[in-house]
Structures are given as structure tokens and as C-alpha cells.
Amino acid sequence: MKLVKYGVTLRRLCADDLELLRTWRNSDYVRQFMEYREYISPEMQQKWFETVNNPDNFFYIIEHNNEKIGMINEKNLDRNGKGTTESGILIAYEKYSNTFIPVCASLIMIEISLYLLNGKESYIRILKDNLRSISYNKKLGYQLCPGQEGIENQQYVLTRKSFEESTRKLRKAASKLSGGDNNLYIIFYREDFESGLAQAAGKLLETLPIVIQKKTGENGSTVYFYDMDFHSSGNKGLYDPDLKISPFSY
Numbered sequence: 001m002k003l004v005k006y007g008v009t010l011r012r013l014c015a016d017d018l019e020l021l022r023t024w025r026n027s028d029y030v031r032q033f034m035e036y037r038e039y040i041s042p043e044m045q046q047k048w049f050e051t052v053n054n055p056d057n058f059f060y061i062i063e064h065n066n067e068k069i070g071m072i073n074e075k076n077l078d079r080n081g082k083g084t085t086e087s088g089i090l091i092a093y094e095k096y097s098n099t100f101i102p103v104c105a106s107l108i109m110i111e112i113s114l115y116l117l118n119g120k121e122s123y124i125r126i127l128k129d130n131l132r133s134i135s136y137n138k139k140l141g142y143q144l145c146p147g148q149e150g151i152e153n154q155q156y157v158l159t160r161k162s163f164e165e166s167t168r169k170l171r172k173a174a175s176k177l178s179g180g181d182n183n184l185y186i187i188f189y190r191e192d193f194e195s196g197l198a199q200a201a202g203k204l205l206e207t208l209p210i211v212i213q214k215k216t217g218e219n220g221s222t223v224y225f226y227d228m229d230f231h232s233s234g235n236k237g238l239y240d241p242d243l244k245i246s247p248f249s250y
Contacts, residue, residue: 001192001201002110003060005186006104007178010060010072012197013053018045019062021071033130035153041137055093055200058112062105069096072105074113074122083120085113087158097132104174106140107167108184114160114203122158141166 001012002042013021022045024030031037035085051057055163057075061068070091089106113119124142126133128151141162148154186205188198 001189001197002185002187003108004107004187005111005178005181005183006174007064008101008104008108009063010105010108011063012192013049013059013061013071014186014191015049017068018049020068021045021061024070025088027092029094030090030092033127033133035125035127058109060105060109062101064101066232069093069101070105070111074109074117077117077119083118085117085119085122087113087122087124100174100177103140103170104177107171107174110140110158110163113185114163120159120221124156124158125153126156128152128154139166139170 003010019042022040022042025034025040025045052073052075056077057073058077059071059073059075060069064070070089070093072087072089074085074087076084076086087109089102091102096102110122113122122142123145124137126137128134137156140158141164142156142158143162145155145157186201188201192198192201
């Protein structure tokens with residue numbers, strides 16, 4: 001499964017990514033931003049993956065120009081009415097930390113959480129001395145939760161209102177960087193149908209009150225395409241594996 005928007009691709013984490021992710025997670029650069037800083041073994045990584053590889057957790061490798069640069073997630077999705085999730089992002093290389101790529105990846109995940117999954121609140125935790133991450137997430141609309149002042153790993157919350165008010169300029173800038181394309185492309189592959197992920201997600205997508213196009217590719221992939229701006233969702237298009245976007249109609 002892949003999500004494509006703003007010139008950034010989020011590819012669902014799979015077993016083949018675990019060793020790369022473990023290397024990132026054990027690096028000195030990444031560990032300094034984590035509450036848990038002990039060495040992670042292959043066995044520990046595999047055990048963790050088995051707990052999150054399910055429809056209630058969304059872990060993605062961030063890719064740009066065919067390079068893997070980190071991971072982003074929405075986890076512990078509450079399906080019982082509260083509409084809450086927990087979010088996180090890991091940027092593996094310092095050279096990408098102050099670029100537009102983490103911002104675009106975060107925008108994609110938050111838009112999906114709030115608009116597609118009908119989320120109400122997204123929670124994150126940030127070490128209180130990680131000033132860069134605090135500044136970054138405040139620009140996305142996250143606000144410190146009450147009673148967190150004396151806690152080392154502090155909790156922040158994001159609502160749809162705070163996101164929309166805080167990111168109006170950011171979203172416009174991200175759109176310009178991608179040539180003005182506000183469309184989100186969701187691509188499912190054969191393995192997604194074999195696992196049942198594609199069928200479950202497809203049922204959700206087809207119940208949304210927006211215009212959605214669907215097409216099956218020659219390689220067995222299924223593409224869902226729609227405009228994330230619900231006020232102008234009548235456009236049609238197609239995503240192909242070469243990241244070339246072209247119009248189509250039935």
C-alpha cells in the first residue's frame with residue numbers, strides 16, 4: 001500500500017523494512033530523540049512488528065525521489081467513537097530534518113486521520129528538551145496537554161480546528177511544491193488484497209461523501225484517486241508506478 005501526495009510517498013511498513021528500520025532506530029542521531037534508547041535486537045524488532053502489523057496501526061516508510069528517509073505512523077486507532085490516534089515520526093538523517101519532506105509526510109498522515117478516518121484528536125509525545133520537534137509540531141497545530149509541565153516525555157494534542165488554523169499556509173506551500181496537485185493517491189497491490197487490507201480500506205473509502213475514482217492497473221494494483229479538498233472533489237486522475245499522473249475517465 002502506498003499513499004502519494006505533495007511529491008512524497010508513504011509506503012506501508014513491511015517485514016522487508018525491519019532491518020533498515022532497526023538500523024535507523026539504533027543510530028545515535030535517532031536515539032537522542034527517543035524515550036527508549038536501549039539497543040534493539042532483530043528479535044525485539046520482529047516482536048514489535050507483530051504487535052503493530054494490523055488494521056488499527058498505520059506505519060509507513062517515507063520516500064522521496066526513490067530514497068527512504070524515515071518512518072511516520074498513526075497508531076492505536078480508536079474505533080469506538082472517541083476518534084483518537086497516537087502519532088509519531090522518525091527522520092533517519094539529519095540532512096532531511098529541516099526540509100519540506102517531513103512536513104509533507106506529516107500533512108498527509110494528519111489529513112487522512114482527520115478527514116478519511118474521521119478522527120477527532122491526534123496525540124503525540126515529545127521529550128521536553130527536544131525544542132526543534134516541539135516547534136515543528138506546534139506549527140502543525142499540536143498543543144501541550146494540561147498537566148504536562150513536569151513530565152519528561154510530554155503529551156501534545158491536535159484537533160481538526162487547530163490543524164486547519166495552523167497549517168493553512170503550510171498546505172498552500174506544499175501544494176505549490178508539488179505543482180499545485182492537491183490530490184491524494186492510494187495504491188493497493190496484490191499483497192494488500194491477500195492480507196485483506198485492501199478490501200477493508202476499499203469499503204471505508206467507498207462510504208465517504210466525496211467523489212472517488214477507482215482503476216485496476218495491469219500489474220494487479222488498484223488505485224483510488226480523489227481530491228483531499230472536499231469542496232472540489234470532482235477531478236479525475238490516475239496514479240501509475242512511475243509517479244506519472246495523467247487524467248482518465250470512464
